[in-house]
Amino acid sequence: MRNLEPFALMAREGTLNHLDQRVMMQCNIPRGEKCVVCGEPLSLGWTIVHGNADCIYCGAPYTVLHYEKQLDGKDKLVSTSPRSDLPEQLIPKLRELWQRVDTWNEFFRQARLICQEEK
Numbered sequence: 001m002r003n004l005e006p007f008a009l010m011a012r013e014g015t016l017n018h019l020d021q022r023v024m025m026q027c028n029i030p031r032g033e034k035c036v037v038c039g040e041p042l043s044l045g046w047t048i049v050h051g052n053a054d055c056i057y058c059g060a061p062y063t064v065l066h067y068e069k070q071l072d073g074k075d076k077l078v079s080t081s082p083r084s085d086l087p088e089q090l091i092p093k094l095r096e097l098w099q100r101v102d103t104w105n106e107f108f109r110q111a112r113l114i115c116q117e118e119k
Helices: 017-021 091-100 104-118
Strands: 044-046 052-055 061-069 075-084
Antiparallel strands (some): 052 061, 061 075
16 A cells, blocks of 8 residues: 555645646546545646656545566556546545545645545
């Protein structure tokens, strides 16, 4: 499971100012695809981890690139539809939290606690 600490790092009280500091991307996202946590149209920004991206609205982590071993033994970079990196049991809890709280700081503070409880 991926480290969920970036949730806390993305906290910005009531603004989306972090967007101008991140590389925006749309990569093999099926039309109408929505984020598993916030329900917004899926729009992702790259993280510092190769192949991983976060929802620009709520910070939910996704994998969009991975490597597949070829018959000749070499690795081939593969772009895939985004796959949530959140454990299935966390998604309903984080979705409910997103709808309940009013600020980003509160969401990320409580999301971090929820993720720590699941470890």
